[in-house]
Amino acid sequence: xxxxxxxxxxxxxxxxxxxxxxxxxxxxxxxxxxxxxxxxxxxxxxxxxxxxxxxxxxxxxxxxxxxxxxxxxxxxxxxxxxxxxxxxxxxxxxxxxxxx
Numbered sequence: 001x002x003x004x005x006x007x008x009x010x011x012x013x014x015x016x017x018x019x020x021x022x023x024x025x026x027x028x029x030x031x032x033x034x035x036x037x038x039x040x041x042x043x044x045x046x047x048x049x050x051x052x053x054x055x056x057x058x059x060x061x062x063x064x065x066x067x068x069x070x071x072x073x074x075x076x077x078x079x080x081x082x083x084x085x086x087x088x089x090x091x092x093x094x095x096x097x098x099x100x
Contacts, residue, residue, distance in 0.1 A: 004029040012038040014057070014085070017093040021061055030097065038094035039086040046083030053077050058089055065096045 007023045009016045012034035020030035037043065050057065055076035063073055069092050074080065080088070 006031055008033065012090075012094060013041065014039070014090060017090060017097070018059055018062055020097050021065060021093060024097070025061065032097060039090040042082045042086050042090070046081060046086060049081050050079050050085065053079050057085060062089065062093055065093055069096065
């Protein structure tokens with residue numbers, strides 16, 4: 001166990017993963033608890049296109065994770081499907097935390 005303070009994050013959806021990455025940036029030790037896979041609920045309706053564009057569904061912190069993994073940033077004006085949100089954003093965020 002590290003000397004860093006541990007932070008419990010419940011849920012590996014968009015907010016939980018972003019919170020875990022922010023905690024890590026603050027030199028905390030985040031532990032994400034999720035019953036299923038990251039973005040589990042979103043996977044169920046993955047065929048649906050969101051009403052909000054990528055710029056409202058991703059943070060600069062999350063986009064830096066994509067940059068570090070050498071993955072493309074999504075078009076900020078395009079509305080993703082749920083599947084695209086999971087595949088292109090949530091899965092890479094989870095992988096960066098060792099949760100995928």
